[in-house]
Amino acid sequence: MGHGVDSPPKIVTGSHGYVLEDVPHLIDYIPDLATYPNPLQDNPAYSVVKQYFVNMDDTVAQKVCECALLMSEIRKLASGGLTSQEILIVVHKDSPRETHFRRAGPRQKVYFESDEVHACIVTCGGLCPGLNTVIREIVCGLYDMYGVRKILGIEGGYSGFYSRNTISLTPKVVNDIHKRGGTILGTSRGGHDTSKIVDSIQDRGINQVYIIGGDGTQKGASVIFKEMRRRGLKVAIAGIPKTIDNDIAVIDKSFGFDTAVEEAQRAINAAHVEAESMENGIGIVKLMGRYSGFIAMYATLASRDVDCCLIPESPFYLEGHGGVYEFIERRLKENGHMVIVIAEGAGQDLLLSEGINSVNQKDASGNKVLLDVGLWLSQKIKDHFTRRRKVVMNLKYIDPTYMIRAVPSNASDNVYCTLLAHSALHGAMAGYTGFTVGPVNGRHAYIPFHIKSSVVLSLDHQGQDFLRSNLGLGMQMELVGDKDLISILIPG
Ligand SMILES: Nc1ncnc2c1ncn2[C@@H]1O[C@H](COP(=O)(O)OP(=O)(O)OP(=O)(O)O)[C@@H](O)[C@H]1O
Numbered sequence: 001m002g003h004g005v006d007s008p009p010k011i012v013t014g015s016h017g018y019v020l021e022d023v024p025h026l027i028d029y030i031p032d033l034a035t036y037p038n039p040l041q042d043n044p045a046y047s048v049v050k051q052y053f054v055n056m057d058d059t060v061a062q063k064v065c066e067c068a069l070l071m072s073e074i075r076k077l078a079s080g081g082l083t084s085q086e087i088l089i090v091v092h093k094d095s096p097r098e099t100h101f102r103r104a105g106p107r108q109k110v111y112f113e114s115d116e117v118h119a120c121i122v123t124c125g126g127l128c129p130g131l132n133t134v135i136r137e138i139v140c141g142l143y144d145m146y147g148v149r150k151i152l153g154i155e156g157g158y159s160g161f162y163s164r165n166t167i168s169l170t171p172k173v174v175n176d177i178h179k180r181g182g183t184i185l186g187t188s189r190g191g192h193d194t195s196k197i198v199d200s201i202q203d204r205g206i207n208q209v210y211i212i213g214g215d216g217t218q219k220g221a222s223v224i225f226k227e228m229r230r231r232g233l234k235v236a237i238a239g240i241p242k243t244i245d246n247d248i249a250v251i252d253k254s255f256g257f258d259t260a261v262e263e264a265q266r267a268i269n270a271a272h273v274e275a276e277s278m279e280n281g282i283g284i285v286k287l288m289g290r291y292s293g294f295i296a297m298y299a300t301l302a303s304r305d306v307d308c309c310l311i312p313e314s315p316f317y318l319e320g321h322g323g324v325y326e327f328i329e330r331r332l333k334e335n336g337h338m339v340i341v342i343a344e345g346a347g348q349d350l351l352l353s354e355g356i357n358s359v360n361q362k363d364a365s366g367n368k369v370l371l372d373v374g375l376w377l378s379q380k381i382k383d384h385f386t387r388r389r390k391v392v393m394n395l396k397y398i399d400p401t402y403m404i405r406a407v408p409s410n411a412s413d414n415v416y417c418t419l420l421a422h423s424a425l426h427g428a429m430a431g432y433t434g435f436t437v438g439p440v441n442g443r444h445a446y447i448p449f450h451i452k453s454s455v456v457l458s459l460d461h462q463g464q465d466f467l468r469s470n471l472g473l474g475m476q477m478e479l480v481g482d483k484d485l486i487s488i489l490i491p492g
């Protein structure tokens with residue numbers, strides 16, 4: 001019963017301009033599927049909680065506007081005449097309502113019997129703190145909540161589907177993996193061969209696929225979903241978004257980000273200790289962030305020892321008025337030392353304009369390989385001050401790139417990873433497919449792949465919020481360059 005054409009986005013509109021970006025469901029292409037009562041209803045841990053199951057119609061608003069509910073809605077709310085999906089929305093009376101997503105969580109009816117489920121888990125792309133926690137909680141959640149016994153781990157990312165062995169995953173196998181960094185399954189870039197992957201899933205009789213990875217991985221998951229649908233297979237594809245860079249616009253935050261920011265403090269502290277111990281000491285720390293400076297910016301805000309933070313969203317220059325050299329000179333005069341944090345994607349245009357390694361290198365997944373801006377900046381500063389200005393200065397460059405992502409996740413990321421894992425498996429059990437999970441405005445939701453894979457968040461989108469939060473944190477700010485986003489922060 002396969003569909004020969006791509007499924008268009010499932011957009012549901014309602015009254016008052018309500019728009020639901022819905023996720024696909026197995027019954028969209030296999031209409032006569034049997035349903036079963038959710039086994040959670042007999043679980044004493046859950047049955048005591050009132051209203052444990054998510055209402056079928058519950059949705060989460062992508063944006064919560066700052067104005068109040070319409071008076072008519074307030075009246076309806078008071079009289080119980082609004083559904084819970086509507087209660088979640090606060091709208092401006094004149095503006096169309098924003099996008100909504102289906103709320104995540106367990107449903108009363110499921111589309112898989114426990115002993116019918118054959119699940120698999122795969123991790124793809126770069127490492128991120130929390131990968132093992134997500135794996136653990138999918139396994140334990142399926143086992144404990146749904147009585148699922150057949151769960152396979154696919155080794156080595158997408159290519160592992162057709163070129164590697166599998167691992168049988170049980171709660172015992174995954175018991176303490178959340179205390180370790182990395183992923184027990186291994187990961188990889190490249191090697192996404194859709195038909196080989198789908199053949200492998202079909203041949204093994206797998207019917208739930210949990211795919212943990214970043215933007216590239218979610219695009220790969222979307223292609224797998226489309227092929228499943230084309231073949232008419234009863235296989236639920238659930239994505240769990242992973243990006244240490246925190247650059248997915250639609251969800252509130254990505255897992256591992258907090259841990260990475262925390263770990264980055266150690267490098268910044270070291271840079272600060274080194275810098276303040278020497279005459280004209282400068283500590284430079286390079287942090288991850290190809291296209292967005294979230295890690296750099298949050299690590300800067302948390303530390304209070306950083307004088308200057310350079311991010312990809314805000315181009316900067318070195319020479320002349322408003323340039324980095326001028327700022328360094330002033331800070332050294334005022335303080336005798338300074339710390340600079342630079343995101344890996346910042347200043348790439350400057351390196352390219354100097355003709356450094358202009359060959360466009362790509363990794364196995366087709367991602368552009370960036371030039372080392374930290375080394376370049378260190379060399380430039382040394383050259384400028386020591387050789388050209390004949391100023392004594394001591395510069396120490398620290399690159400903790402892989403140290404901040406190879407660590408185990410911290411406590412709050414562990415809790416977050418657990419919620420993501422549970423959202424994913426509740427969704428798959430309920431028959432949803434072709435979706436990814438994540439909190440939107442603080443509530444966990446199911447988001448269609450086409451939205452997740454197309455939006456990359458940069459700090460530019462949040463410029464105003466950033467200004468507000470920086471001011472709230474007691475930072476003074478100064479512009480470097482001519483852009484409207486702040487590049488330099490001076491602890492107040
Ligand atoms: N457009 C695409 N279609 C199908 N598969 C893709 C696509 N883009 C990437 N992939 C596959 O997804 C996997 C991971 O992609 P990638 O290496 O870009 O990491 P990522 O998921 O974006 O994570 P990271 O946060 O580390 O960048 C790879 O196996 C890659 O082949």
Ligand SMILES: O=P(O)(O)OC[C@H]1O[C@](O)(CO)[C@@H](O)[C@@H]1O
Binds near residue numbers: 126245289
């Ligand atoms: O060196 P690798 O393993 O390709 O990964 C590095 C990249 O992965 C990311 O963390 C994205 O997840 C980037 O910020 C970084 O450039």
Ligand SMILES: [Mg+2]
Binds near residue numbers: 215
């Ligand atoms: Mg990526």
